Amino acid sequence: MALQLTKNAARDFSGKAGKKVLLGIRGANGVKADILATHYNGDTQSAPPFQITLGKGDNGLVVVFAAAQEGAQVFVQEVDSADPNNTQVLAQPFFHASLPNVTILIRVP
Amino acid sequence: MKALAIATLFFIAALAGAQPPTTAVSQTLADYNRSPDAETASQLIEALIGAAMEPPEGDLNVLRRHALKLVANRQEGAPAGVGAGSSLVSLKSVSDLISGALDTGAFSKTTQGTVATFRANLVGTYRLFTGDCPAGAVQGYPACITENPAAWRGISIALSFDSSRQDQVSPSDPANPSGSIGAVLLRAQKGLAAANVRYEFFRPRNKHSKELAETWDKNIKDLRAKSGDYARALGEGPSLLVAEAIKEGKPAELSALLSPLPENQRLAAAQKFIADFLAGPGHQLAAEKVAAYLTARKAFLKSEVEFFQNTLDRKLFTLEFTHQRPKDEPEYGSVRFISSFTVGTHQDDQSDAEVPDWEITFNAAGDFYYNSTDVQKDRRLRDFQVALQGDHKLWRWTFLSQPTFTLAGYYQRLTDDTVIQFNSDALAPGTGIPLPKPANVVLKGTKGDVGIAEAKLTIPLGSSGVSFPLAVSWSNRTELLKIKGNDVRGHFGFQFDLDKLLSSLKK
Numbered sequence: 001m002a003l004q005l006t007k008n009a010a011r012d013f014s015g016k017a018g019k020k021v022l023l024g025i026r027g028a029n030g031v032k033a034d035i036l037a038t039h040y041n042g043d044t045q046s047a048p049p050f051q052i053t054l055g056k057g058d059n060g061l062v063v064v065f066a067a068a069q070e071g072a073q074v075f076v077q078e079v080d081s082a083d084p085n086n087t088q089v090l091a092q093p094f095f096h097a098s099l100p101n102v103t104i105l106i107r108v109p
Numbered sequence: 110m111k112a113l114a115i116a117t118l119f120f121i122a123a124l125a126g127a128q129p130p131t132t133a134v135s136q137t138l139a140d141y142n143r144s145p146d147a148e149t150a151s152q153l154i155e156a157l158i159g160a161a162m163e164p165p166e167g168d169l170n171v172l173r174r175h176a177l178k179l180v181a182n183r184q185e186g187a188p189a190g191v192g193a194g195s196s197l198v199s200l201k202s203v204s205d206l207i208s209g210a211l212d213t214g215a216f217s218k219t220t221q222g223t224v225a226t227f228r229a230n231l232v233g234t235y236r237l238f239t240g241d242c243p244a245g246a247v248q249g250y251p252a253c254i255t256e257n258p259a260a261w262r263g264i265s266i267a268l269s270f271d272s273s274r275q276d277q278v279s280p281s282d283p284a285n286p287s288g289s290i291g292a293v294l295l296r297a298q299k300g301l302a303a304a305n306v307r308y309e310f311f312r313p314r315n316k317h318s319k320e321l322a323e324t325w326d327k328n329i330k331d332l333r334a335k336s337g338d339y340a341r342a343l344g345e346g347p348s349l350l351v352a353e354a355i356k357e358g359k360p361a362e363l364s365a366l367l368s369p370l371p372e373n374q375r376l377a378a379a380q381k382f383i384a385d386f387l388a389g390p391g392h393q394l395a396a397e398k399v400a401a402y403l404t405a406r407k408a409f410l411k412s413e414v415e416f417f418q419n420t421l422d423r424k425l426f427t428l429e430f431t432h433q434r435p436k437d438e439p440e441y442g443s444v445r446f447i448s449s450f451t452v453g454t455h456q457d458d459q460s461d462a463e464v465p466d467w468e469i470t471f472n473a474a475g476d477f478y479y480n481s482t483d484v485q486k487d488r489r490l491r492d493f494q495v496a497l498q499g500d501h502k503l504w505r506w507t508f509l510s511q512p513t514f515t516l517a518g519y520y521q522r523l524t525d526d527t528v529i530q531f532n533s534d535a536l537a538p539g540t541g542i543p544l545p546k547p548a549n550v551v552l553k554g555t556k557g558d559v560g561i562a563e564a565k566l567t568i569p570l571g572s573s574g575v576s577f578p579l580a581v582s583w584s585n586r587t588e589l590l591k592i593k594g595n596d597v598r599g600h601f602g603f604q605f606d607l608d609k610l611l612s613s614l615k616k
Contacts, residue, residue, distance in 0.1 A: 032321065037339065037340035039343060044341040047333055047334075064409075066329070099136070
């Protein structure tokens with residue numbers, strides 16, 4: 001398995017319908033971070049593994065996360081399910097307890 | 110497309126930058142300025158949506174009303190040993206209460222029998238009277254969560270009032286209880302039964318420690334279980350708008366707003382833009398979803414705060430001082446040490462989280478008289494006590510709601526015979542004879558050991574706020590009365606959590 005998403009010039013992502021995308025997260029400078037829940041194309045997940053199946057159209061992927069330090073930067077990643085070391089960063093938001101989420105636009109033709 | 114999106118983002122950044130309307134907006138704006146891209150912009154737009162929908166910051170009356178509306182009975186009992194209070198053990202409280210203060214208000218109130226206890230902490234009190242959070246709060250109003258480790262964070266106070274205290278007439282001749290000649294009026298110490306100051310000692314965990322990682326992993330499952338609704342509400346509400354905004358750019362509407370505006374009108378303009386956007390073709394459903402999002406957000410933030418407090422802080426122990434004002438004894442003070450810990454863990458079926466088998470609370474306390482006239486043999490120590498309580502949720506129970514089983518034990522050593530006090534400061538009824546000032550009398554033979562044990566099953570009736578406690582208690586004597594043999598009693602009744610009851614009535 002390889003990475004399924006392709007980064008577009010507009011900083012959104014593209015992929016093929018039906019492909020599965022495994023999500024992960026890490027905090028900068030070793031700060032502890034975890035995904036809490038995701039919502040994509042009508043499907044909500046609140047337990048790992050956080051894996052979405054790409055659906056047709058332009059859909060927002062919501063990732064709710066937590067980090068052990070207010071203001072810490074985190075990296076929301078796509079993880080290759082066959083090789084956990086093969087990753088790509090989908091978003092790199094800063095963690096704020098009052099708004100602990102990010103939306104990533106995925107376009108699937 | 111990219112140009113339009115970036116124009117949108119710059120506009121919103123400029124808009125918010127003029128005067129950050131909320132903590133979330135100022136934070137996300139700072140993030141955006143540090144790293145201006147689609148992710149930080151998305152967060153900024155979501156923060157603006159939140160700001161547009163929530164009560165305007167700065168309107169203190171609105172905020173106070175909001176805070177008062179949120180006040181709830183999230184209860185901790187009266188300090189142990191107060192009046193008709195039923196607690197053998199003082200339970201941990203301040204951290205729960207600070208969590209409670211997050212979303213519930215400055216004060217909490219509980220009633221045990223005829224004793225009503227009001228408890229307050231400093232964050233909640235500050236918030237209630239100023240309508241704002243203390244400086245440095247990392248989470249805005251009304252949660253007002255602070256990572257400030259300053260000493261004031263651990264303080265709370267409580268006042269207990271006993272409504273059962275009534276003056277009593279003691280007839281001189283028991284055979285003639287209505288006779289007024291020689292009768293004595295015993296005036297009860299009305300009102301305040303106890304005043305309590307409590308301080309909790311915390312130690313923040315090292316954010317890179319193995320200990321934090323272990324606690325984090327243990328607690329995160331529970332938070333995840335409560336995050337799904339928030340993610341769904343986000344996805345169906347603001348994030349939908351974010352995706353639309355990124356796709357559409359909304360250039361026409363934005364260009365009208367790009368003209369210079371007075372600083373104080375910029376937030377209003379942003380709010381109008383969002384409101385117009387929501388009201389636009391195809392966005393009506395989104396408006397409802399945004400409202401649903403705000404409800405889900407409030408619930409999620411409460412769980413999130415509890416998670417961080419349980420994960421980042423380690424509560425070491427609690428010390429409390431209670432000024433006791435018994436009905437018929439001299440006033441005295443209590444100093445109490447409280448510690449709580451858990452034993453064993455199991456997997457919760459509903460949340461899949463690891464939860465403790467038993468929650469244990471340990472107390473050690475000493476009571477002492479203030480006044481040397483109240484003591485015998487120059488010994489001010491009235492008594493000392495130790496108590497232990499274990500609470501176990503019967504998680505395998507599948508009928509109705511899961512009950513909690515409690516075992517509690519209490520030992521008290523009375524170092525001397527107890528002193529009782531007659532507070533007679535009136536005239537004997539029907540005589541006009543002034544009664545002597547408060548007098549102390551030693552109750553002979555009361556020195557010794559007091560032991561109490563209790564087993565209790567508390568069965569909640571759904572989420573109605575009503576519970577049904579069943580208890581059996583054993584004691585060898587009471588403080589003021591020695592009895593032959595042992596005293597074994599059964600208790601049952603109904604407990605009401607008025608806040609929950611009222612909440613369910615409002616639905």
